[in-house]
Amino acid sequence: MTVLEISGLSARAGDTVLLDDVSLALEPGRVLVVLGASGTGKTTLGLAATGRARPGIALSGSIRLAGSALLGRTGADLRRIRAGVVGHLPQQPSAVLDPVRRCGPVLAELAAIRHRGRAARLTAARTALTEAGLEPDLWRRFPHQLSGGQQQRMALATTLVTRPEVLVLDEPTSGLDPESRAVLTARLVELSLSGTALLILTHDLALARAMPGDVAELRDRRLVPGEIAPRRESFVESPASSPSSPVLVVRGLTVRAGRTTLIEDIDLELAAGSRTALIGVSGAGKTTLARALAGLTPPSAGTIEVDGVRLSRPARRRGRAQLRAIQYVHQDSRASFDEFRGVLDQVADSACLLRGSSRQAARLEASEVLRSLGVDPADHRPDRLSGGQLQRCAVARALLAHPRVLICDEVTSALDAVNRARLLDILTAAMNRHGTALLMISHDDVFAADRTLALTEGRLISPLNPL
Numbered sequence: 001m002t003v004l005e006i007s008g009l010s011a012r013a014g015d016t017v018l019l020d021d022v023s024l025a026l027e028p029g030r031v032l033v034v035l036g037a038s039g040t041g042k043t044t045l046g047l048a049a050t051g052r053a054r055p056g057i058a059l060s061g062s063i064r065l066a067g068s069a070l071l072g073r074t075g076a077d078l079r080r081i082r083a084g085v086v087g088h089l090p091q092q093p094s095a096v097l098d099p100v101r102r103c104g105p106v107l108a109e110l111a112a113i114r115h116r117g118r119a120a121r122l123t124a125a126r127t128a129l130t131e132a133g134l135e136p137d138l139w140r141r142f143p144h145q146l147s148g149g150q151q152q153r154m155a156l157a158t159t160l161v162t163r164p165e166v167l168v169l170d171e172p173t174s175g176l177d178p179e180s181r182a183v184l185t186a187r188l189v190e191l192s193l194s195g196t197a198l199l200i201l202t203h204d205l206a207l208a209r210a211m212p213g214d215v216a217e218l219r220d221r222r223l224v225p226g227e228i229a230p231r232r233e234s235f236v237e238s239p240a241s242s243p244s245s246p247v248l249v250v251r252g253l254t255v256r257a258g259r260t261t262l263i264e265d266i267d268l269e270l271a272a273g274s275r276t277a278l279i280g281v282s283g284a285g286k287t288t289l290a291r292a293l294a295g296l297t298p299p300s301a302g303t304i305e306v307d308g309v310r311l312s313r314p315a316r317r318r319g320r321a322q323l324r325a326i327q328y329v330h331q332d333s334r335a336s337f338d339e340f341r342g343v344l345d346q347v348a349d350s351a352c353l354l355r356g357s358s359r360q361a362a363r364l365e366a367s368e369v370l371r372s373l374g375v376d377p378a379d380h381r382p383d384r385l386s387g388g389q390l391q392r393c394a395v396a397r398a399l400l401a402h403p404r405v406l407i408c409d410e411v412t413s414a415l416d417a418v419n420r421a422r423l424l425d426i427l428t429a430a431m432n433r434h435g436t437a438l439l440m441i442s443h444d445d446v447f448a449a450d451r452t453l454a455l456t457e458g459r460l461i462s463p464l465n466p467l
Helices: 042-048 075-082 103-111 118-131 136-140 148-160 178-193 205-210 286-294 320-325 343-355 359-372 387-399 417-434
Strands: 004-013 016-026 031-035 058-065 086-089 166-170 197-202 214-219 222-225 246-257 260-271 275-279 301-306 326-329 405-409 437-441 451-456
Touching: 004 042, 016 042, 016 197, 016 214, 031 205, 042 166, 042 197, 086 148, 103 118, 103 136, 103 148, 118 136, 118 148, 148 166, 148 178, 166 178, 178 197, 178 205, 197 205, 246 286, 260 286, 260 437, 275 286, 286 326, 286 405, 286 437, 320 326, 320 343, 326 387, 343 359, 343 387, 359 387, 359 417, 387 405, 387 417, 405 417, 417 437
Parallel strands: 016 222, 031 197, 031 214, 086 166, 166 197, 275 437, 275 451, 326 405, 405 437
Antiparallel strands: 004 016, 004 058, 214 222, 246 260, 246 301
8 A cells, every 4th residue: 555655746936836746655664865055955855745835836746645645735634634644843943842831731632533542642652752753841841941962853753743644854863972873873774664654854964774674866967876976075174274373252151041050160261263163962952052142032141252252142232243243044044034035135134134235235245155054145035945945045145244253053964965065165265364263063073173172061072272
């Protein structure tokens, strides 16, 4: 029996063809991994598999889920057909997590699709939490109290709790540390062996290698048999002088939330033009540290200095020069853009607001940077761009500030190998041109850092390397 069958699928946004004559079929337990560069249509295909499309995108062809046609259905019909049959894990977990509700009760509510009785629902919800690799004490937390990796796994738990016959996963390992990625991969293998069909859309070659089943590739808007080849990217070695005097000096930085200490007594120095990697498991405090440096999460104690000037702790008290000095690229790029404004103008805002550039000059500079990152500089709204394209747009927006310190939080997680290498090269060029100190938060060894620091349980466990 085929649980998901797609025949002759095409997707168009006006005159632009996003997918062309795509066909696939999944039987119970079959795994199909779809690889593709950022912007090739992976997210469009994942949404189409559930009968949905982003605004402005028209689907044609045939999509059948457990024998029921999805295209042309009303919203109510689609919800009825999909309930308990297909689960969809989007690339951005914020799209499925309710920001004003605690995670556990939401899981229990979703469990009602397949389970009757309060006890059965609670058991199913707690089981889904465990299967997603999350601790029981996260039951009472709101989404904003979770790290990026924990949000990713919580979104997976909302999918698992309904016990679907088909799982559609869009970049399921982005934002996960190696240990969590290994746990998730093992869980997906178990699901396939238990009879769940998996459609995995990813650029993660390690995940593709680990999964049983078939691999295909989205290329030139079509689905073709895929190949898996190893690839490792690194920064291009630059002729710039070696790191010198500190541009950023942090002493005793501590962040507390109620009685919980998120990061404690952090000392950190970054030199002009330096490349520092910050690693640590999901929930270790990496994003909290980044947000504290940017003034988005005011620290409870400690000092932050840039070029010898002490910065105000909250961003709202920082003047234009201080806001420009430290730029932070958030790992949830889609949530960082205004969905009702064109992306080009939002990227240009940095040059206008923080450097005093004219709107015309800022748009021209923004177009050049976006084009260098492989993104069409046309002023599309965010919902018309893929997750990988938005990641590059977020980096471009930060670069237009010409910051002294650039903090990138998992900015390569949604990028394929080619675009990842291109982004790292652009960052190297910016560091050389402006003497920018780079702090790259990542679970992967994706670039040649001057040094690597590790966070565990809110503390830096690696000593600062000599400058």
